[in-house]
Amino acid sequence: MLTVLTASAASTADRYSAYIARFKDVAIRHQQQFGIPASITLAQGLLESGAGAGTLAVKANNHFGIKCSGSWNGPSFSIDDDAPNECFRKYGSPDESYDDHARFLMRRRYADLFKLKPTDYRGWAHGLKRCGYATDPRYAEKLIDIIERYGLSAYDTGQPVVAQRMALQGDESIEHYVEREVAMEVARMHKIRKRCGLHYITAYNGDTFVSLAEEFGLKPKDLAKYNDYPSADSYIAAGEIIYLEKKHKTPADDARLHIVNPGESAHSIAQLYGIQLKPLLKRNKLRPNALPLPGTELKLR
Numbered sequence: 001m002l003t004v005l006t007a008s009a010a011s012t013a014d015r016y017s018a019y020i021a022r023f024k025d026v027a028i029r030h031q032q033q034f035g036i037p038a039s040i041t042l043a044q045g046l047l048e049s050g051a052g053a054g055t056l057a058v059k060a061n062n063h064f065g066i067k068c069s070g071s072w073n074g075p076s077f078s079i080d081d082d083a084p085n086e087c088f089r090k091y092g093s094p095d096e097s098y099d100d101h102a103r104f105l106m107r108r109r110y111a112d113l114f115k116l117k118p119t120d121y122r123g124w125a126h127g128l129k130r131c132g133y134a135t136d137p138r139y140a141e142k143l144i145d146i147i148e149r150y151g152l153s154a155y156d157t158g159q160p161v162v163a164q165r166m167a168l169q170g171d172e173s174i175e176h177y178v179e180r181e182v183a184m185e186v187a188r189m190h191k192i193r194k195r196c197g198l199h200y201i202t203a204y205n206g207d208t209f210v211s212l213a214e215e216f217g218l219k220p221k222d223l224a225k226y227n228d229y230p231s232a233d234s235y236i237a238a239g240e241i242i243y244l245e246k247k248h249k250t251p252a253d254d255a256r257l258h259i260v261n262p263g264e265s266a267h268s269i270a271q272l273y274g275i276q277l278k279p280l281l282k283r284n285k286l287r288p289n290a291l292p293l294p295g296t297e298l299k300l301r
Contacts, residue, residue, distance in 0.1 A: 012051075015051045015052070015053065016046060016051045016150060017150075018051075019045070019046055019049075019051040019052050020042060020046070020150060020152070022052075023041075023042060023045055023094070023098065024038070024042065024155055026041075026095060026098050027039075027041040027042045027045075027098070027155060028155055030098070030102045031118060031155075031156065033102070033190070033191060033192070034102045034105070034106065034192055035114055035118055035192070036102060036105055036118075036124075037118050037119065037120070037121050037124055037156050038152070038155035038156050039121045039147045039152035039153045039155055039156050040121055040124045040125065040128070040143065040147075041098070041101065041102075042147075042150075042152050042155065043121075043125075043143045043144075043146040043147045043152055044064055044101070044128075044143065045063045045064060045098070045101075046146055046150075047142055047143060047146060048063060048064045048065040049062075049063040049064070049065075052094070055079060056077065056079065056088055057094070059077060060075075060077035060088060060089070060090040060091065061090065061091040061092065061093055061094050061096065061097050062077065062088050062089055062090060062091060062097050063094055063097045063098065063101070064097060064098075064100075064101040064104070065081075065088070065134070066088065066089050066097075066100065066101065066104055067081075067086060067087060067088050067089065068087035068088060068089055074089060074090065074091075075089075075090040075091075076088065076089060076090050077089075077090040099217070100217060103216060103217045106192060106199055106216075106244065108245075109131050109132070110127075110128075110131050110133075111194070112127065112131075113127045113128070113131070114194070118156060119153070119156045121143075121144070121147050121152075121153055121156065122144055125139075125140040125141075125143040125144050125147075126140040128140065128143070190202070190204070190212070190215065190216075192244070195241075195274060196247075196248065196251065196252045196253075196273060196274030196275075197248070197252040197274070198243050198244075198245055198247060198248070198252075198274045199243070199244045199245055200241050200242060200243045200244060200274075201216075201242050201244065202239060202240070202241060202242070203236045203237065203238055203239060203240045203241075203242050204238055205238040206238075207236050207238075207242075208220075208232075208236060209221075209223050209224045209229070209232040209233075209234065209236065210232060212236075212242060213232075216244055218244065220232035223242070223244070226243050226244070226245060226246050226247060227242055227243055227247075227271065228247075228267060228270060228271075228276065228277035228278075240271070241271045241272075243271075243274065246276075247270070247274050247275055247276045248274055248275050248276070249275060249276055249279045250275060250279070250300065250301040251273045251274070251275055251300050251301065252274060255273060255300050255301075256299070256300055256301055257297050257298065257299060257300060258272075258273070258297070258298045258300055259295060259296070259297055259298075260292045260293065260294050260295060260296045260297075260298060261294060262294045264291075264292070264294075265291050265292075266280060266281055266284075266286055266288075266291075266292060266298075269292075269298060273300060275300065280298070280300070283298075283299045283300075283301075284298050284299055
């Protein structure tokens with residue numbers, strides 16, 4: 001059976017295809033860095049922005065319909081949505097919108113989604129609706145339809161970045177160069193993990209609170225405070241745990257005591273359990289920068 005597309009349908013398909021070609025690589029990078037399925041990122045971008053043609057996308061570079069909630073203190077754009085004259089985040093470029101979308105999904109509200117397989121786009125779609133990302137009752141079905149209509153699940157392996165960039169090159173030495181550059185780019189990214197119910201990264205050599213805050217859209221002073229450092233200028237050693245959100249006052253599990261090991265400080269123990277340093281010091285009558293003797297029992301709650 002011959003299918004004939006109307007001019008309007010063909011135009012829409014072309015616009016969607018162009019949008020996917022423009023943003024597929026950043027969606028794949030975000031899957032590699034954050035664990036968000038590339039298909040979900042692309043489908044949300046297509047749906048929320050009208051493939052880049054919606055008012056928010058055109059006038060505010062906002063491709064995901066994210067409102068001025070939480071800690072947002074950047075530029076804004078007002079438009080009627082669920083209520084009249086609602087405030088939405090405004091970005092300097094579409095890429096900034098994509099980066100903020102990834103950080104937005106790192107919030108505790110969406111934590112259960114990261115327990116799903118990165119190829120489970122159906123689970124993610126229904127999970128986003130369940131967690132309150134959108135008010136549209138058919139939001140999940142619309143995402144799934146876009147993913148399956150345009151074959152977006154093909155990007156969920158994370159491999160197309162290297163394969164497609166290499167395919168554009170004819171010279172073998174250039175292929176090897178591109179592959180190495182992409183591998184290095186991915187390696188430099190901080191993978192967000194979770195422990196003690198908190199999101200964290202492991203510091204690389206040369207990391208600072210300024211550089212990490214820029215990468216994750218936080219304020220340097222807040223990031224330093226989350227991790228009980230005196231200022232954003234404090235030195236960060238490679239391999240240290242750096243939490244991306246405020247720590248608990250007591251351990252998330254049932255731990256009550258910690259027996260100090262050689263080389264441990266009150267600060268390193270607080271980081272180990274994802275708890276704030278000040279309550280730990282007060283509970284054990286310790287001074288700041290304390291180095292408890294090995295074998296000492298510290299009360300964690």
